[in-house]
Amino acid sequence: MNTLIVGGSFNDDGGKASNYILKFSEEYKKYCRVKLFNGGTFEDLKNILNMDENYAAILWFANV
Numbered sequence: 001m002n003t004l005i006v007g008g009s010f011n012d013d014g015g016k017a018s019n020y021i022l023k024f025s026e027e028y029k030k031y032c033r034v035k036l037f038n039g040g041t042f043e044d045l046k047n048i049l050n051m052d053e054n055y056a057a058i059l060w061f062a063n064v
Helices: 019-028 042-047
Strands: 001-011 031-041 059-060
Touching: 001 019, 001 042, 019 031, 019 042
Parallel strands: 001 031, 001 059
Antiparallel strands: none
């Protein structure tokens, strides 16, 4: 199963990664494939929304 995890802070200054999301994704990877985005810019969020990939689950924890 493919899972997209989006977490951390997103803003115009590059955002900040979340240690909680990092630890969570490391544990989650034991059970399925994970693509992680942990912090970034608003432009990064737009690019994530426009990705042409399919996921069985999307876990959205982004702080915007």
